Amino acid sequence: MRLATVRRADRTHAAVGDDRGWVLFDEADAQELVGTSGWRDRAEAALRHPARIALEMQEFANPVPRPAKVFCCGLNYRDHIVETGRAVPEFPTLFAKFADTLTGAEDDIVVHNTDRLDWEAELAVIVGTEVHRADRVQAQAAILGYAVSNDISMRDWQQRTLQWLQGKAFDATTPVGPWVVTADEIDPNGGLRITCAVNGELVQDADTADLVFDAADLIAYVSQITVLRPGDIVLTGTPGGVALGMPEPRWLRDGDVVTTEIEGIGALRNTIRFDDGP
Amino acid sequence: MRLATVRRADRTHAAVGDDRGWVLFDEADAQELVGTSGWRDRAEAALRHPARIALEMQEFANPVPRPAKVFCCGLNYRDHIVETGRAVPEFPTLFAKFADTLTGAEDDIVVHNTDRLDWEAELAVIVGTEVHRADRVQAQAAILGYAVSNDISMRDWQQRTLQWLQGKAFDATTPVGPWVVTADEIDPNGGLRITCAVNGELVQDADTADLVFDAADLIAYVSQITVLRPGDIVLTGTPGGVALGMPEPRWLRDGDVVTTEIEGIGALRNTIRFDDGP
Incomplete structure (x- = not known):
């Protein structure tokens, strides 16, 4: 469902x-x-x-509006890891977002004071039951389901320092939705096509079966550190094809429409708005 | 007060x-x-x-138990920056903690699965009124007051990947308190001695006037990214003297007592407990 x-x-x-x-x-x-x-x-x-x-699609808010914890995994698709010039990791690279960072499936993404705005199509894992120091089987059982997300990133802020948080935490910039498909109905490890298009042009096109750390791996790993509760979110990372990986990056501009889709779940469609000009 | x-x-x-x-x-x-x-x-x-x-000191819980946002600044005292071999930064290095990461002034800090456990005495800034896209003056006016904190860090987890979060987010490992001294009564820029002692031996001894980015700088900077609300916390970073900076690090062990003190505020006294052996 x-x-x-x-x-x-x-x-x-x-x-x-x-x-x-x-x-x-x-x-x-x-x-x-x-x-x-x-x-x-x-x-x-x-x-x-x-x-x-x-x-109507505009009616869909972020399904889980009050996560106490949003964990994000960087560098988790083999092609994106290659794109950034790094080796396949032994451990997941984790950073955080806040509940205020999230927004709805067709909401405008309003930004300011950035001129290197990028997309990152991601599979979102939504926690359904409390989970702490779990193994993979327990972690899988704690998953409510899956949604589509886009970790829209201010690369200029992200790269100001060693820690990515400040380029990932602007309010209402990460759409999640349009809904959660429950885990009994869908298996990302079986392979779901994940895409991102900007103004209709395909920029990311990958398969969730290529995740280095899958949903159960990530929930189990995070649960060694901290308890996760219903509505908490783990974003599983983005595949290759982001602007940052281009020889001449095509940063997002005012009016751009970003469409993010995962096979078997649904699609987000968000328009970029600069409230102070790019 | x-x-x-x-x-x-x-x-x-x-x-x-x-x-x-x-x-x-x-x-x-x-x-x-x-x-x-x-x-x-x-x-x-x-x-x-x-x-x-x-x-009694054991009665003091973390004064602000439900922050939606805990921002932490790394590399913010000149001597700690030198200790890590880095240059004085242009921008604050920010990472996050969760409300579950926090604990009380004299609570035991119970850890597991780490063998490189370190201390980080820090000045905590507590937000008193909602603040968004503020300048320094507005940011200062939004500060409720100051508390003592210790960003106890699992260096092994912190250094597994590029992002520090996983070594900083273990549940109930960051004491905050023992109370908030309101901003009308105390000025960290005027110089407050900040110390950390392990089993009575002084390991950190610095002055809050040596912060590269002060409380108002950090609140103003973060407020460009996201709204802060009453009870949100900004940890301002730690001075030199952490175990990580030692030629032969003296990691924390089961039974160690960590005392963290800031002049004019108060002291935290936390005992380290390993629930699975170090």
Whole structure:
């Protein structure tokens, strides 16, 4: 099934859906829904009824709006590692984002004071149950599902110092969504095509089967360091094809439309806006 | 005045105090207290009454238990920068911690699976009002006050990859406290002695006036990237004298007592415990 957070009139709703449409819940968002006991039974019961509503893409907010932890893995597709001139790593390279960094599936991405703005299509892993010091099997069982994300990066800020955080933490610059496809329905290790296009031109085109550290590896690894809870997010890194890897980088400009898609999940479509000119 | 979060029987309380003792409030912690309107008038009124209670050091929890953002600045004292062999930077080096990373003033620091555990005495800056895209003057006005912290670091994990986060994010390893001294009472730029001792032996001894980027610089810089809100924390970096800088590092061992002190604020005293042997 699909789990979403949907904007309607003056509030948001958790929503559960499938190919035939959506059912809205009283909970304010998918993160709140999956924190309730028996949510899966309620969701499955709702999907047994034929009544569905259609939703506009702009209505899809980030499904999990209050993660206490967003871990991001850098350098995790073999081709992107080669692109940056590095060796295949023994350990995942991890950095953080904040809940405020995230935004919705079709929201404009409004930036300022950067002139090296880049895309990074990523598979997002959403945690469904508390997980601490887990092995791979326990980690896999703690995964709620998968969403599409784009770790839009201010490369000028990112490269000011040794630590990438400041180029990755601008408010409302990382779209997540459009919904979470639950882990029982999809297997990124089986190979899902992941793409990014800028104004319709394909710039990234890879396969989630090429991840060095897969979703269970990353959840298990992070869980050695800190507890993860429902709604926490792990972004699994981006494949080759970012502007930073080009001999003459094509940085994002005002009005550019970035489309990020993962086979079997869905697509994000975000327009770049500079509020102070590039 | 001093603001604290105090553990009593089955709950915590916000507490306001000075040299003569403490007054407890109904709010659960100092972060909740400073989120209420008129909190400063209530606190000052409470301190005009002579009734005070004494508190044990073990009762002091991290004063701000739910920061949505903890920014840490690396390489910010001139002597520590020299110790690591680097040049004085143009921009602050920033990385993140999570609320779960923090712990109380006298709490044991329980670690596992590390054999290069190090200390980092730091001045913590606590945000008091929402601040976004601020200049230095606005940033200074948004500072609630200052506390002592120690960014206990797993150097083996920190140095596994280019990004430091994983050596800095183990749960309940960064003490913050024992209380917040409000910004009207203390000026780190005027020079406050900051020290760290291990089992009574002084290992760090520096002056907060030697910060390359001071509290207002850091709040202003971070606020260009993301909004900061009451209870958010910026750790300002550590001076020279860490184990990592020693020709033959003296890593922390089970039972070591780490005392971290800043003149005019107070002292943390934490015992290191390995739950799986060093």
